[in-house]
Amino acid sequence: MTDIxxxxxxxxxxxxxxPHHAATVLDAATGEDVARVSAAGLExxxxxEHARTVGQASLGTLSFHQRAVLLKQFxxxxxxxxxxxxxxxxxxxxxxxxxLNDVDGGIGVLFTFSSKGRRELPSGQVYLDGPVETxxxxxxxxxxHVYTRLPGVALQINAFNFPMWGALxxxxxxxxxxxxxxxxxxxxxxxxxxxxxxxxxxTGLLPAGSLQLISGSVPKIFEHLRLGDIVGxxxxxxxxxxxxxxxSVQTGGVRFTSETDSINAxxxxxxxxxxxxxxxAYVKQLLSELTTKxxxxxxxxxxxxxxxxxxxxxxxxxxxxxxxxxVLGDPHxxxxxxxxxxxxxxxxxxxxxxxxLEAEGGRLLLxxxxxxxxxxxxxxxGVAEDGAFLEPLLIGFADASTPAAHQVExxxxxxxVLGYRxxxxxxxxxxxxxxxxxTSVATNDPxxxxxxxxxxxxxxxxxxFLDRDDAKTSTGHGAPVPHLVHGGPGRAGGGxxxxxxxxxxxxxxxxxxxxxxxxxxxxxxxxxxxxxxxNDRHPFRKSLAELAVxxxxxxxxxxxxxxxxxxxxxxxxxxxYAHMDEASAAANPFFPGRVAHGYLLVxxxxxxxVDPEPGPVLAxxxxxxxxxxxxxxxxxxxxxxxxxxxxxPRETDEYGxxxxxxxxxxxxxxxxxxxxxxxxxxxxxxTAA
Numbered sequence: 001m002t003d004i005x006x007x008x009x010x011x012x013x014x015x016x017x018x019p020h021h022a023a024t025v026l027d028a029a030t031g032e033d034v035a036r037v038s039a040a041g042l043e044x045x046x047x048x049e050h051a052r053t054v055g056q057a058s059l060g061t062l063s064f065h066q067r068a069v070l071l072k073q074f075x076x077x078x079x080x081x082x083x084x085x086x087x088x089x090x091x092x093x094x095x096x097x098x099x100l101n102d103v104d105g106g107i108g109v110l111f112t113f114s115s116k117g118r119r120e121l122p123s124g125q126v127y128l129d130g131p132v133e134t135x136x137x138x139x140x141x142x143x144x145h146v147y148t149r150l151p152g153v154a155l156q157i158n159a160f161n162f163p164m165w166g167a168l169x170x171x172x173x174x175x176x177x178x179x180x181x182x183x184x185x186x187x188x189x190x191x192x193x194x195x196x197x198x199x200x201x202x203t204g205l206l207p208a209g210s211l212q213l214i215s216g217s218v219p220k221i222f223e224h225l226r227l228g229d230i231v232g233x234x235x236x237x238x239x240x241x242x243x244x245x246x247x248s249v250q251t252g253g254v255r256f257t258s259e260t261d262s263i264n265a266x267x268x269x270x271x272x273x274x275x276x277x278x279x280x281a282y283v284k285q286l287l288s289e290l291t292t293k294x295x296x297x298x299x300x301x302x303x304x305x306x307x308x309x310x311x312x313x314x315x316x317x318x319x320x321x322x323x324x325x326x327v328l329g330d331p332h333x334x335x336x337x338x339x340x341x342x343x344x345x346x347x348x349x350x351x352x353x354x355x356x357l358e359a360e361g362g363r364l365l366l367x368x369x370x371x372x373x374x375x376x377x378x379x380x381x382g383v384a385e386d387g388a389f390l391e392p393l394l395i396g397f398a399d400a401s402t403p404a405a406h407q408v409e410x411x412x413x414x415x416x417v418l419g420y421r422x423x424x425x426x427x428x429x430x431x432x433x434x435x436x437x438x439t440s441v442a443t444n445d446p447x448x449x450x451x452x453x454x455x456x457x458x459x460x461x462x463x464x465f466l467d468r469d470d471a472k473t474s475t476g477h478g479a480p481v482p483h484l485v486h487g488g489p490g491r492a493g494g495g496x497x498x499x500x501x502x503x504x505x506x507x508x509x510x511x512x513x514x515x516x517x518x519x520x521x522x523x524x525x526x527x528x529x530x531x532x533x534x535n536d537r538h539p540f541r542k543s544l545a546e547l548a549v550x551x552x553x554x555x556x557x558x559x560x561x562x563x564x565x566x567x568x569x570x571x572x573x574x575x576x577y578a579h580m581d582e583a584s585a586a587a588n589p590f591f592p593g594r595v596a597h598g599y600l601l602v603x604x605x606x607x608x609x610v611d612p613e614p615g616p617v618l619a620x621x622x623x624x625x626x627x628x629x630x631x632x633x634x635x636x637x638x639x640x641x642x643x644x645x646x647x648x649p650r651e652t653d654e655y656g657x658x659x660x661x662x663x664x665x666x667x668x669x670x671x672x673x674x675x676x677x678x679x680x681x682x683x684x685x686x687t688a689a
Contacts, residue, residue, distance in 0.1 A: 655680050
């Protein structure tokens with residue numbers, strides 16, 4: 001562990017030839033040497049070019065679904081060895097509960113993006129955004145918006161507090177998009193990043209050039225970035241501003257997203273008085289945000305905004321919970337629930353921020369800035385001497401609008417308690433933070449929640465409404481989830497990460513593509529009306545191996561009678577007047593008189609196009625985008641045209657999904673209804689036998 005920490009570049013492990021200027025990383029609890037970190041002499045341009053060439057080529061051979069399967073395999077490999085990662089994280093002050101946020105959180109991101117990639121992305125490499133736009137009267141000229149992957153590299157520059165989750169939440173969507181990643185971890189926890197990268201390398205599953213790791217500083221790396229590259233930064237607002245102002249970003253076309261300092265708030269509703277479930281949930285959450293990762297979370301609560309009459313109750317409740325649940329000490333010791341900050345330097349930085357808050361009128365309501373008594377690794381208890389320990393602190397202000405309370409972030413176990421008189425005033429206090437990653441609200445009053453939503457949503461990337469119904473199931477104020485966007489406006493950086501497939505699209509370019517139906521079909525892999533079709537044999541007799549986009553069946557016609565309409569009405573119980581009462585139907589501006597049920601027409605359409613014998617079609621899995629256009633009267637005829645629109649094999653199953661374009665027309669060739677039919681189809685004929 002005390003050797004030079006290697007980098008993983010150009011698909012090999014690398015260490016600097018001259019180790020003399022390496023930074024030494026110390027154990028957060030004991031001050032003992034853990035690792036030395038340096039990237040001196042590393043040719044950064046070669047690292048990036050390897051990603052753009054080798055990484056792009058290897059990922060480019062894979063479909064969205066193939067990449068998604070690899071993400072699951074990566075997650076499984078990390079799961080098998082996560083105890084190693086827990087043990088390493090203890091050197092940075094993380095308890096095993098803290099590691100659930102970082103290690104298990106990172107693994108969970110991989111699993112989630114794997115699942116969403118297979119369910120929500122096509123099997124190819126082009127993602128369609130929105131419907132077809134018809135640009136000519138005869139349908140020969142169309143437009144679509146498509147996403148294709150960026151041609152460069154995703155460079156991520158990460159903070160020290162989440163060396164695994166913070167990296168994997170950037171890596172997973174980039175990998176799924178097909179963009180190679182270079183990881184630059186923060187020095188204090190770079191050894192944890194090296195460990196999870198090593199585990200993935202040892203699986204032998206990483207496509208060449210798809211993931212590289214730089215252990216050490218990279219002061220000149222922006223000079224090697226260019227159009228097609230993307231930077232994801234997590235850290236201080238001042239550093240983000242300096243990086244954003246680089247010429248590569250300002251005029252070179254490099255995309256830059258950041259997640260920075262955030263003075264997050266948590267509002268206790270006026271109805272959530274002591275004794276209510278909402279009050280208890282609020283206190284439990286505030287304690288968790290003060291102690292998890294020793295408060296070193298970008299999403300942690302920095303401002304507890306509570307009714308003036310509840311300030312003392314909140315402080316007393318937090319004090320009681322700390323006495324009951326918090327054991328401060330070395331994470332290697334049994335029973336410790338809160339570890340030290342990541343380093344002595346970080347502790348001193350937090351203490352400077354606390355002193356600044358006190359100088360601006362803040363006063364300690366709970367805790368002390370003196371070295372606390374802690375549990376050592378051997379189980380003994382004494383005053384902390386070498387470790388970066390700090391107990392939870394709550395700071396009060398006589399004037400809740402004091403600027404420092406909303407501008408100074410003590411990045412540790414510190415929060416300000418700010419009293420308010422009205423819900424509107426609470427909203428104003430939230431907005432003084434200048435833009436946050438998250439604000440939570442504990443209330444059981446929908447009116448309070450609605451007022452706050454309308455007043456504070458624009459200042460936050462995420463809002464959590466905590467009440468008695470979700471208190472036990474909520475993931476909590478400080479826990480971003482991969483399904484939802486993580487980021488925030490203003491001071492929080494203005495970027496967005498996660499958010500499901502939205503995060504994948506951050507690594508792709510949206511382009512408006514125009515062309516003929518035939519050309520757009522060829523470019524997107526999705527059949528468009530007007531493109532060529534094939535009617536050689538019934539498409540339901542074809543397995544996925546035989547079926548092609550454009551395979552089609554044109555049905556015979558069927559006459560709709562009044563008896564059919566009445567039979568369907570009485571059989572289903574749908575006696576809506578438009579189907580049963582001629583005078584009332586004729587008075588309706590949308591109908592000429594009694595008309596057939598839309599669902600009768602869809603049911604008949606199925607009867608017209610289905611091949612009933614057993615075969616490769618295994619099941620109908622859904623129907624989407626249904627719209628009824630022209631009403632059908634007794635005596636009208638309908639027919640259906642069914643065309644294979646999109647074919648999506650499933651990488652891990654013996655079947656795939658086929659999306660069919662279904663169009664119902666009447667005897668005058670007028671459009672009656674249009675929709676998509678979804679079926680599950682076997683890959684090979686023998687599978688369905």
